[in-house]
Amino acid sequence: MQIPVQVSKDGLKEWMMVELQGELRCLPHITMGGRLLGDLLFNKQGVPVLLIGHHILHGAVQDLSKPVAVMKKVGDREGPEAHYSVTAVVHKKVLFKNRPKPIVNAGAPRLI
Template structure:
């Protein structure tokens, strides 16, 4: 599960996060893991379609509203405190498409 923080317009209150759902598995080339690393670039088209660029691949997804919101909690001694709510997820269920640049052939 990858977590994205989305800044809200208002001040104070709980933050709102997005859940990013990918089909398949992501692996780092060096085997060191993905924690704390840049995963890729997330963009939205003018129609609101999420586009995720991962290395030399592009994934097109859709935004989905969750039936039941999820709460992100932190544990402190003796109690839990809510940090954020997750109400939407970005679903990428298709295979990634390679990004291919067309280079002119030399004569």
Template sequence: MVQIVISRDGADGLAEWVLMELQGEIEARCSTGLAGNLLGDLHYTREGVPVLIVGHHILYGKVVHLEKPFAVLTKRGARDHGSPGAAAQYLVTALIKTKLLFKTRPKPIITSVPKKV
């Protein structure tokens, strides 16, 4: 039987993250992928509606509170403890209680329309 130890630092040191759910597929311009790159700008309206601007597109979303929160875990292996016989431990570093849901198609942002001559 494998025993997994999960601990947490304290309520004060625990961060709260937000999950973003996008419908469709996002492709990076370069072949290295999206990791470490800027996806877009996230803003909120006065009513609390999340607005995501990606390139020349705008997406409107909504805030959804999760029924069952997620825990973000960090693994502390045997190497971290210095003894080869020590079992791996997991530390709760953050909780995810809400998500931003963007399920509509992106709308193009048009700044100026040229007039016909």
């Protein structure tokens, strides 16, 4: 069975992929599904910075060797109207491969 692939009527968007090296852990009774992971921003030099809790990670933008298509299934899989719509293309990824560094507030009062 062939399922046709079409370009979205809204045109293609360009997305970036985020790649984290290592493992993300949270408390055993908390699930990450649907939760905010952190804040991703770019500094003045264009370096990506990811803030997760009180940790900061610095990354790098890399080109993918092959672009990746982001597709959405439209219609019933078995029906004659079923097809995939390509909504975006990924050409670059943001890679975070170094260990996170703790964020320390130097102006906070010390409790002794």
